[in-house]
Amino acid sequence: MADLSTEYLGLKLKSPLVVSSSPLTDSVESIQRLEAAGASAVILPSIFEEQLTLESNALDADLQRGTESFSEATSFFPAYENFRRGQDSYLDLIRNAKKAASIPVLGSLNGATVGGWVSFAKEIEQAGADALELNTYSLPTDARIASVAIEDNLVELVRQVKANTKIPVAVKLSAQFTSIPNLAARLDKVGADAIVLFNRFYQPDFDIANLNVAPKLSLSRPEELLIRLHWAAILYGTVRAQIAVTGGVHSAEDVLKSVMAGSQVAMMTSALLIDGPSHLTRVQNDLVKWMEEHEYTSIHQMRGSLSRKSVPNPAAFERGNYIKTLSSYTLRQSA
Secondary structure, X not given: OOEOOEEEOOEEEOOOEEEOOOHHHOOHHHHHHHHHHOOXXXXXXXXXXXXXXXXXXXXXXXXXXXXXXXXXXXXXXXXXXXXXXXXXXXXXXXXXXXXXXXXXXXXXXXEOOOOOHHHHHHHHHHHOOOXXXXXXXXXXXXXXXXXXXXXXXXXXXXXXXXXXXXXXXXXXXXXXOOOHHHHXXXXXXOOOOEEEEOOOOOOOEEEOOOOEEEOOOOOOOHHHHHHHHHHHHHHOOOOOOEEEEEOOOOOHHHHXXXXXXXOOEEXXXXXXXXXXOHHHHHHHHHHHHHHHHOOOOEHHHHOOOOOOOOOOOHHHHOHHHHHHHHHHHHHHHHO
């Protein structure tokens, strides 16, 4: 039987099938179902920087309120644990999942600034998480903030988290950075153990009848995988950090493409929300079937075989191929 095992963030995984951060991983029971279906690791739902900041600010405000009146005002202070509920629930999920499941459990922090990330990253480590994914999202709306400042903040965040924790750290990037290779190299230099390509950002929709801006969530589609394959193939072999692909992974073919581009793992959520955890079993079976039919003995054997450094024509990843693609479409239409 084909060997599906891989290694990611220093963890030995039975396959490249990882369940990414989502509501699918928000309970021990769900994590157990995912493991039974074939998940090799799970990433817990993100705890957001705003949650950490809000709880901290609320506590500070209540601790200050009324203290200028009389010393007994301290008796009205709210219990600290009330402001720790969300954070403690998250840490409890890590502890309980580690007891109930045998696959690796990764924590996830979502934010854009250092803030309370470093201290909470340490708590995630202490709770027993096998690794940590920093799910970064910065939406600059201030014209005075240059792109380099955003990148500097991200690099500093990763440097501080790495300096204060011992568990492996993956950095989940946006596809919108100006120079992904340069940023990946900088993150690699400060110790990022993996680069995850890419975050999916949910844009609001316009309700033109009620003149309102409303949130809209849409699941990923397989065609979204292409940009991830492109950059995984370019980054593979250029940085020490491992590469992971997330977004648009729906089938065994998508997993195979991700690995051939250079990815250690292929992360999945939308397909599981559509078809349920049992979809993992189908994908795993299809992986084995394809590999045996094409005489691959292991995942390791195919990794990076379609990366930029491995293909006969690396220009396929560059501007010339873009021009060629547009030209060929025009010619087909004319014919």
